[in-house]
Amino acid sequence: MRTTGLPVAGVNTALDIEDAGQLAEWLRAKGWLGAHEALVAEVLAGGVSNRTVLVRRAAGPAWVLKQALPKLRVPTDWFSSPTRVHREALGLRWLPQLAPPDSTPRFVFEDPDEHLLAMEAVPQPHANWKTLLLAGEVAPDLFAQCGQLLGTLHRAAWQRRAELAEVFAERAFFESLRLAPYYAYAAEHVPPAAAFLRALIDRTRACALTLVHGDYSPKNLLVYRSRLILLDHEVIHWGDPAFDLGFALTHFLSKAHHLPGRRAALTDASRAWWRAYNQTLGALPWRADLEGRAVAHTLGCLLARVAGRSPLEYLTPAERGRQQAVVTRLLDTPPATIPDLITAFTACIESTD
Numbered sequence: 001m002r003t004t005g006l007p008v009a010g011v012n013t014a015l016d017i018e019d020a021g022q023l024a025e026w027l028r029a030k031g032w033l034g035a036h037e038a039l040v041a042e043v044l045a046g047g048v049s050n051r052t053v054l055v056r057r058a059a060g061p062a063w064v065l066k067q068a069l070p071k072l073r074v075p076t077d078w079f080s081s082p083t084r085v086h087r088e089a090l091g092l093r094w095l096p097q098l099a100p101p102d103s104t105p106r107f108v109f110e111d112p113d114e115h116l117l118a119m120e121a122v123p124q125p126h127a128n129w130k131t132l133l134l135a136g137e138v139a140p141d142l143f144a145q146c147g148q149l150l151g152t153l154h155r156a157a158w159q160r161r162a163e164l165a166e167v168f169a170e171r172a173f174f175e176s177l178r179l180a181p182y183y184a185y186a187a188e189h190v191p192p193a194a195a196f197l198r199a200l201i202d203r204t205r206a207c208a209l210t211l212v213h214g215d216y217s218p219k220n221l222l223v224y225r226s227r228l229i230l231l232d233h234e235v236i237h238w239g240d241p242a243f244d245l246g247f248a249l250t251h252f253l254s255k256a257h258h259l260p261g262r263r264a265a266l267t268d269a270s271r272a273w274w275r276a277y278n279q280t281l282g283a284l285p286w287r288a289d290l291e292g293r294a295v296a297h298t299l300g301c302l303l304a305r306v307a308g309r310s311p312l313e314y315l316t317p318a319e320r321g322r323q324q325a326v327v328t329r330l331l332d333t334p335p336a337t338i339p340d341l342i343t344a345f346t347a348c349i350e351s352t353d
């Protein structure tokens, strides 16, 4: 992909890719853009931990550049090493071999000095799945696809565990961006849930079964030509696949909580998602123990997303309080299965509506 062999001297470690002039100069200096090739750059909104810029070029498909920020754009001070962008690049390199065809953007390049990567842009028109869901658009087929995509990934990576377990062994970002701010923080702030969450952290750390995306949420899934495309692989690691299940189901159930008029549609679709995941996963030696851990991660994430360091912004204070109360109650006798959990969560929410 590199078109010229220009020297790499004078690397500007303070590059800000949101500055179109700086970006064009840097891309030309690095040889990613021809000396006279035109570029149109557009800053993409939405990310809190990265600068994200759409780059349209005269020749070839548009790119999205992502540059990791050392300080996240959140109200409280939250720092994370920008080297995490290289975890995402690793994910982008491998996922095409593990996920269904065309379900991740094509990787273009990464730069170790500026902590950025480039991938091909998903063409317009596309929509963010979270936006569609919050607008009440619940398409059962997308839920089934979401289950299939995850089941394909978990299965395919496990089949290649001999080579991949080591490639994805690094878990530091999963620790600092998930276990600490979600489970450990919630454990400190919700004493009745502390023992449950601490045990969940220990079990998660001890589990190393297959590739875990770690940020498997509707916000990171774009809908393009009725197909889901998965983004944002910063916390990808070798670990407990039940984390992805609990993380995703938390988003579905929290939306079911927030949107009473779409609650039945969202819970039905969540059941379809779970069925599709299981059908795709097929028979695996660790399958029997997966569901109990998925229930635990769902309860943990449902709580963490109202009482952790990164609360779901669309839930009102009253909804956050109710979700915390409902989950704390469910922790006493956790449901045995995912369908039971879906039923119990919505029944409890409705009994306190």
Ligand SMILES: Nc1ncnc2c1ncn2[C@@H]1O[C@H](COP(=O)(O)OP(=O)(O)O)[C@@H](O)[C@H]1O
Pocket (backbone or CB within 6 Å): 044, 045, 046, 047, 048, 049, 050, 052, 064, 066, 105, 119, 120, 121, 122, 123, 128, 219, 220, 231, 232, 233
């Ligand atoms: N390859 C891509 N094609 C089109 N849009 C993208 C692409 N990658 C990211 N985006 C847009 O940028 C937003 C933020 O990207 P994401 O990778 O989720 O970063 P963050 O880690 O900041 O959440 C996405 O929600 C999407 O709208």
Ligand SMILES: [Mg+2]
Pocket (backbone or CB within 6 Å): 047, 219, 220, 232
């Ligand atoms: Mg994202």
